[in-house]
Amino acid sequence: MSSVNLNRQKKINDQMKEVMDDFDRFEYFFATHWKHIVYAAIAVVVIVAAIVSVKYFSNKSAAAAAIAYDKATDIAQLEKAIKDHGKAPAAIYVRLAGMYIAKKDYANARKQLLTAAADNSAVEVQWRARLNLAYVDELEGKYAEGAKNFADFAKSVRTPGSAAYAAEAYISAARLYTLAGKTADARNILESAKRFIRTAPAADRATLQSYSGQINSMLANLPAAVKTK
Numbered sequence: 001m002s003s004v005n006l007n008r009q010k011k012i013n014d015q016m017k018e019v020m021d022d023f024d025r026f027e028y029f030f031a032t033h034w035k036h037i038v039y040a041a042i043a044v045v046v047i048v049a050a051i052v053s054v055k056y057f058s059n060k061s062a063a064a065a066a067i068a069y070d071k072a073t074d075i076a077q078l079e080k081a082i083k084d085h086g087k088a089p090a091a092i093y094v095r096l097a098g099m100y101i102a103k104k105d106y107a108n109a110r111k112q113l114l115t116a117a118a119d120n121s122a123v124e125v126q127w128r129a130r131l132n133l134a135y136v137d138e139l140e141g142k143y144a145e146g147a148k149n150f151a152d153f154a155k156s157v158r159t160p161g162s163a164a165y166a167a168e169a170y171i172s173a174a175r176l177y178t179l180a181g182k183t184a185d186a187r188n189i190l191e192s193a194k195r196f197i198r199t200a201p202a203a204d205r206a207t208l209q210s211y212s213g214q215i216n217s218m219l220a221n222l223p224a225a226v227k228t229k
Helices: 003-071 075-085 090-102 106-117 123-139 143-156 163-179 183-198 202-221
Strands: none
Touching: 003 075, 075 090, 090 106, 090 123, 106 123, 123 143, 123 163, 143 163, 143 183, 163 183, 163 202, 183 202
8 A cells, every 4th residue: 555545544543533532521421410401401392391381281270261252141151261271361351330320339349340441452442441431430320430531532642543533532521511500611611622622633533523513503502501500
């Protein structure tokens, strides 16, 4: 064998020795630390499985809750569904409040609406809950208090998408001020409603147009609508 070939073979042998040394070192490392390696691998699998399981069972639980809420047809069933599945979406508390209102149980209706009004995860439901609280004032004959609550809502809500809710509150406030015999307050809130519609963003004006005629009609008929005592 030529010297060139001998050198080449020696180089190959040296490289193979390095590879075998590396393999031996890995084999020794695995033999020494195999428990830690296996445990670490198991831990990763367990963590991934746990994440997948939580997501699966969370989705499954949410679906079961939605079915239970949908099937509930009375107060007892809906309250049981809420109890069984934990805190419900705000809309469920608004629905439960409606059931209490139908039975003239305004105290419990108010309790449910306050829960919904405190939940800002769905702002439109939150707005409806706040409006319905003022309607409960009206049902209880608290006209002045309800009017103020409607007026406060109307003047404070300016989030995109809230224009129709605010207009409803302006009109309801005027109606309750009238029932309370507070004609001046009724006129003032209606004038505020006109300014609100006039200065509303262009995107909201089409929605608010239907309220404009009602506001003008209420202003024109306000003196005749004053409650006499």
